[in-house]
Amino acid sequence: RKEVEQDPGPFNVPEGATVAFNCTYSNSASQSFFWYRQDCRKEPKLLMSVYSSGNEDGRFTAQLNRASQYISLLIRDSKLSDSATYLCVVNNGNNRKLIWGLGTSLAVNP
Amino acid sequence: EPEVTQTPSHQVTQMGQEVILRCVPISNHLYFYWYRQILGQKVEFLVSFYNNEISEKSEIFDDQFSVERPDGSNFTLKIRSTKLEDSAMYFCASVRDGQTTQYFGPGTRLLVL
Numbered sequence: 204r205k206e207v208e209q210d211p212g213p214f215n216v217p218e219g220a221t222v223a224f225n226c227t228y229s230n231s232a233s234q235s236f237f238w239y240r241q242d243c244r245k246e247p248k249l250l251m252s253v254y255s256s257g258n259e260d261g262r263f264t265a266q267l268n269r270a271s272q273y274i275s276l277l278i279r280d281s282k283l284s285d286s287a288t289y290l291c292v293v294n295n296g297n298n299r300k301l302i303w304g305l306g307t308s309l310a311v312n313p
Numbered sequence: 314e315p316e317v318t319q320t321p322s323h324q325v326t327q328m329g330q331e332v333i334l335r336c337v338p339i340s341n342h343l344y345f346y347w348y349r350q351i352l353g354q355k356v357e358f359l360v361s362f363y364n365n366e367i368s369e370k371s372e373i374f375d376d377q378f379s380v381e382r383p384d385g386s387n388f389t390l391k392i393r394s395t396k397l398e399d400s401a402m403y404f405c406a407s408v409r410d411g412q413t414t415q416y417f418g419p420g421t422r423l424l425v426l
Contacts, residue, residue, distance in 0.1 A: 235413050244402075244422075245419070245420075246404055246417040246418060246419050246420050247356060247404070247417055248417070249414055249415075249416075252413070252414070290355075290356070294413060299344055299346075299361065299408055299413060299415065300346075300358050300361055300369055301346075301348075301356075301358060301415060302358070303348075303355045303356040303357070303358075304355060305354070305355045306355065
């Protein structure tokens with residue numbers, strides 16, 4: 204089983220749509236969880252951390268289910284500028300090494 | 314806002330040559346990382362560095378790779394004898410003590426011919 208697994212997509216949605224991405228991780232001892240966004244040929248940028256109670260940042264909502272080892276990201280009212288690859292990222296240990304999923308590609312269309 | 318910077322932005326080299334990729338982490342950060350991303354593939358951890366020594370390295374980080382923090386500001390990744398499969402985007406990241414958020418530099422695109 205891959206350490207961090209995501210559906211690569213692509214997801215093609217119209218502007219204004221709600222889209223959800225899922226991610227599973229294999230190491231039950233994982234400690235921290237993140238969603239990063241990566242634009243084509245650019246560096247990954249932190250979108251949001253994911254907390255056990257779930258958290259929201261504007262149009263973005265992240266959920267964590269430790270029992271199922273499952274992380275989700277919901278984007279509401281999607282904008283053209285949301286088009287990017289969304290990377291599910293897990294931190295397993297004290298040295299903060301990040302383990303990355305392959306990413307889910309999102310294209311928001313006018 | 315402070316940023317992680319990396320130089321060069323692009324590097325083209327011949328197979329077997331040595332390359333040094335440079336990073337300037339954010340000034341009050343204490344943990345430093347190198348990652349790479351081969352085109353179309355996932356980001357992969359290479360090495361973490363803290364307190365002037367390597368704290369963890371991946372299987373990719375073999376004897377051809379080394380890291381240094383020569384002067385308290387730069388953090389370098391050296392590849393001694395490049396191979397074709399070293400062609401990738403190399404990202405440096407740094408973290409402040411007590412935090413978990415990694416801040417990434419813009420990357421160096423390495424092409425080995």
